[in-house]
Amino acid sequence: MGLAGGEIRMKALVAKIAAAAVVLFARAITAVRAIWPEEGLPSRPCIYFANHSSHGDFVLVWAVLPPRLRHLARPVAGAEYWLKSKVSAFIGRDVFNAVLIEREREKRTQDPIELMTTAIDDGSSLILFPEGTRNQTDARLLPFKSGIFHLVAARPDVELVPVWINNLNRVMPKGEIVPIPLICTVTFGNPLRITPNEGKDAFLERIQAALLALSPKPLGSGE
């Protein structure tokens, strides 16, 4: 028993050190800077929803959150990807305490919405990427999946914070293994809430627009 307890403590310590190392590395490469909303961030558990273009996305959001909010935040990620190897499972589960959901509908053993509502009920915030997959296109945003609607329909009091992550796709494009140091910004918008009787399409459109409003104009566009 004592041995097992020691092992668990050891694992938790390694996870803590690994988390600090990942954040330090992310900061050294990206010099990431947060831009906060006028209304400030909600102090109660909430849902941060962000654009998704790189595996490092949730790390940047996690790194810039103030410590007391960071400890509440759990990224929502695809179980298929993060449980592929022992190392990635350790990083996903132990280091970042991710809510791992199964994306393929046919093979699901657990309902993703239920996993997320449970996490919220336990007092956690979620970092969510409603595009569902990394955006490799020239479009700034892919159409949102409906999961986020079903989630807030089940927990309508939870606030949604739009988060635009800028430049990280250039730091490490899909398929590359060496990151290029570039300055990244993470812009948080004012919190939103679902309104009573708001339909799925209207809601998704509204939160997509709120997220897009945070994206900067392209460089050198002369604007």
Add this chain to the structure above:
Amino acid sequence: MNTASSDLLTLVLGIFGVLILASVIGYVLQRRFSANGPNAAVDNLNARIKAWWVMVILIGLAFIAGRIGVLVLFAFCSFAALREFVTLINTRRADHWALASAFFIVLPIQYYLLWAEEYGIFAIFIPVYAFLLMPIISVLRGDTERFLLRIAEVQWALMICVFCASHVPALLTLTIPGYEGRNVLLIAFLVIVVQLSDVLQYVWGKLFGRTKIAPNLSPSKTVEGFVGGVISATLIGASLWWITPFTPFQAGVLAFIITLMGFFGGLVMSAVKRDRGVKDWGNLIEGHGGLIDRLDSVVFSAPIFFHVVRYWWSLS
């Protein structure tokens, strides 16, 4: 204590004196003008003074650590400057390996060559080897979209942020008869003159500025600020002759060259910022903007200062 460290100590005490005076003035201004709420100009001034304290202490620590400290400090400056520069340029996925090698191969090699005192390769490594190898790495991916623009921008980023910046610590490699063991003071001379010139141009401009000198590039720069700043920085440079191998007159001439190059460096880098549609290079230094905002004048004056001194004074 040898003469180099006692001169350095005198210099550091003098700089601390100036900074304490600046901090007191900043405090008084803040009490007078923004006691009942923020005043953007005064707050920016105080943020700048605070950042100066940090910068002076960092450079001081590097000097205490010796050659390795100076090299590490400027290698870090090059890294942060290159990061700011590359953030703003046109790159495509095909440039990924070229950019990665700029950061993780070219930059370390350039500073290693300084450490190894391999002047022959140091002086041509980026203009020759990097210049030819970077476009080769990019072209292998077969993406021709804006190709010339992309390779030119990467090369320019390397020249400014790594090649030119590395000429500040390169001053340590010079061998000047009768000046052995004191080369670190040449770095102090260069940095003090060029930064004071920037500050004095700003101060003279604020006090007497009427005529804009380059309205399209930098609306805050004025003829009065330029003339006042260059003359006063040149005089200060001449009065610092005792830390250099130069006579007072020579020190004044070199300070004049440094301030002119610094001024034009600021103009060129402003034009690049305008072109890219940004106001500052980044946010690394509070009140100043990015690192390149503080380093632009040093970067332009360092290679010229280095080569003038090397040509007329150095044996190596």
